[in-house]
Structure formats: structure tokens, C-alpha cells
Amino acid sequence: MEFHTAAREGDPYRTAAPRLEPPPRHLPPVLALRLLFGGFHTQFGWLVFVLGMAFVCAGMEDSEIVTLCRSLGGFERAPGWVNESTATGALENNRPVFAVEFFFVDRGRGRSAVSHVAGSKLERQTAITVEYSTRDPSYARIVEVGAYLPGLSVLWWFSIIPMIGLIVAGRGWRSGWKACTLLKCGKVGWGRFVGREETRTRVNGRPVIAFIFEFETDEGQRHRIVARTTKPAPLENDPMEQLVYDPRDPRRATMIDHLPGAPRIDSEGRIQKADFFRTILVLALPTIALFEVLYAVWKGC
Secondary structure, three states, X not given: OXXXXXXXXXXXXXXXXXXOOXXXXXXXXXXXXXXXXXXXXXXXXXXXXXXXXXXXXXXXXXXXXXXXXXXXXXXXXXXXXXXXXXEEEEEEOOEEEXXXXXXXXXXXXXXXXXXXEEOOOOOOOOEXXXXXXXXXXXXXXXXXXXXXXXXXXXXXXXXXXHHHHHHHXXXXXXXXXXXXXXXXXXXXXXXXXXXXXEEEEEEXXXXXXXXXXXXXXXXXXXXXXXXXXXXXHHHOOOOEEEXXXXXXXXEEEEXXXXXXXXOOEOOOOOEOOOOHHHHHHXXXXXHHHHHHHHHHHHHHO
């Protein structure tokens, strides 16, 4: 990729941004959460995970994976009879799928359940054999046909979606952890703007712009850092942009204004707290994902 240089007005060695205090620095917990969970990749990954888990949770209502988990406690069998069969509109191997409501007796107590079957419709009052979980008798299935919808194979394909989301979110979380570490212990540097390039990637219709900066370490070594963003304004307001880098490996660096929420620095160089309300917003998707996982565990066990 070629970067096109551009001139900026003013003295390139002057900036209005306050300089960070020397390390180690105190990193407010609210800001740390914003950095860990507020990045684009992190939020996008959690969104994919939440949507994927919604399909998984819906598919666990009557599936083989639930049967597998609950069968760990053993099954018992009892006689039962069909109350009603309703066509679902779904097909399995070109056979119609019916939702069959049935009754059975568990140790003298009458129970009802629904099982999905493929093929012929079971008529009302048809005698059947019911298999139910000894751990949770409310879960039962018809032995002759079993519970299969959507099936373990379908749930496996659905589970790929949240797995991809976790991978993307993990990549963003790793970047956030790097930012937290550098803000606490990294050395301060000043990046001189070298150039910018509009990439082919677009987010919400806006192009991703790659900015390139060059900075010099305390040892006199020069390094370059690239920051990609859809919001160029924070990286264009000063001739020199403040950054933090790892003195052991200066290639590990990040621009302050490029971080989620653009951490604020007071006149004494201390890092200020992030906006609490916006931090709560970025935690919404991870919280929903946690409840989905807990639901899936509860449903399966």
C-alpha cells in the first residue's frame, strides 16, 4: 500500500495536547473496560456471537444435543398416547415434520410434552412408548421416532457462527489489552504525520483511512505506526500526535487519539476516567452473550 504525504499547518513540533506523566500510570477501571470491550472488532465479534447463540438457544428447545446432555442421568420408559399432531411446515429428507403433543404417566403423575417427528402424522389417541429423563421428567420424547429437530448436525453448523464471533471479539480484546498495558507502562512518544491512504474497506458506508506516523524512541531509533480508522478527525487535529510504545519492542505502539473513547489527559498528565454511560453501553453485548451461555447450559443440563 502506498501512502500519500500531506502537509499540516503550524509548527510540526508543537501540540496543544497535554503530555502523559511518566510510567507507571494509574488506569481508571472504567477506562480499562472501555478499551477492552469498546473497540470495533470487539463489538462486532460480540454482535455475531449474540446472534449466533440466539439460533443455538432456539434450536436447543427440542434437539439431539439436549437429549445427549440430559441422558447422562438416565432414561425411563412409560406408556403414553397422542393428544394432537400439528404440521410445522418443515421438511426432513422431503418428509413433513409434525409437532406431536402427547401425555404419559411418570410414577403416578400425569405429564405432557411435545416431540417433533418426521413422516406420517400420528393420529389422536395413538398409543406410544415415551422415554423421559430421570433428571428432568419434563423432558420426554416418543421412542418410535425420537426427538431430532433441529438435530445435532444443524446445531453444530449454527454453533460455528458464535465461534467466529468469539474469534473476532478475542482479536479486539487482545488489542484492548495491549492498549491498557501501554497506557500503564509504555513510554511516551510523538508521532509525526507522514501520510494517509483511503483503503478499499468500508464500515457503515464510510471508508477506512490508514494514517501513518513516524516517531523516535529515547534511544534515537525511528519507527512507524499505522492507524486505521473511519473517523479521521482525532488524528488530524495536531501536527504531532501523542503515542505510547513498549521500550522493549517499539513496534508495539498505539496512538492515544486512536483508542476507543480517545482517553483524556489532564494538565498534570494523568489519565482521566471514561464516560460511565458509554462504557455501560459497550458492555451490553457481552452481558447478553453471558446470559445466552447461561441459558444454553441450563437448557442442556
